[in-house]
Amino acid sequence: MKEITHSFTYQTYISAAELAIADRELLERAHETTYSSYAPYSNYHVGAAVRLANGMIFTGSNQENMAFPAGLCAERVAVFAAASAFPEVPFAAIAVTARAESFEVSDPVSPCGMCRQAIVEYELKFGNKIRVILGGNSGPVYIIQGMGTLLPLAFIEKGLKKSPKHKS
Ligand code: THU
Numbered sequence: 346m347k348e349i350t351h352s353f354t355y356q357t358y359i360s361a362a363e364l365a366i367a368d369r370e371l372l373e374r375a376h377e378t379t380y381s382s383y384a385p386y387s388n389y390h391v392g393a394a395v396r397l398a399n400g401m402i403f404t405g406s407n408q409e410n411m412a413f414p415a416g417l418c419a420e421r422v423a424v425f426a427a428a429s430a431f432p433e434v435p436f437a438a439i440a441v442t443a444r445a446e447s448f449e450v451s452d453p454v455s456p457c458g459m460c461r462q463a464i465v466e467y468e469l470k471f472g473n474k475i476r477v478i479l480g481g482n483s484g485p486v487y488i489i490q491g492m493g494t495l496l497p498l499a500f501i502e503k504g505l506k507k508s509p510k511h512k513s
Pocket of ligand 1: 384387389391406407408409416417418419420455456457460
């Protein structure tokens with residue numbers, strides 16, 4: 346028997362004002378995008394902004410549905426929009442934030458497990474780590490070097506890529 350420990354390091358900033366310009370801009374884009382959220386059930390408005398390796402930015406907000414599981418998180422809306430527009434361009438960074446109507450979101454918004462899994466797929470596809478910038482409507486900002494860091498033992502099964510047509 347062997348015991349394995351996973352640990353990770355991340356940076357925490359007192360507020361968005363402390364961030365490098367590119368990170369702050371991406372988080373601002375994510376914040377702006379919270380205003381396009383459709384969240385009549387949770388009243389919790391999430392925004393995500395993805396920066397591609399070519400510098401382009403794609404955004405997404407959470408889209409809810411009266412059949413609750415049919416809705417989609419902001420992160421996947423953003424990432425899927427980017428990947429469908431530019432399937433061959435890696436993601437460099439993603440910023441996530443949220444605001445709520447009845448309370449202050451003062452802790453960084455951390456992506457749900459399904460979004461982590463969805464985004465790790467692109468790290469594997471392109472072989473690069475995606476910088477993760479997590480903020481709230483106020484309060485500290487976390488920066489994590491790589492979505493995979495947030496999902497140890499992600500579901501990865503390379504055997505599923507059987508067809509030579511699906512090399513990427
Ligand atoms: N949500 C996101 O958009 N991203 C996350 O990482 C977690 C949760 C959305 C889903 C739902 O519309 C609302 O936030 C409340 O869970």
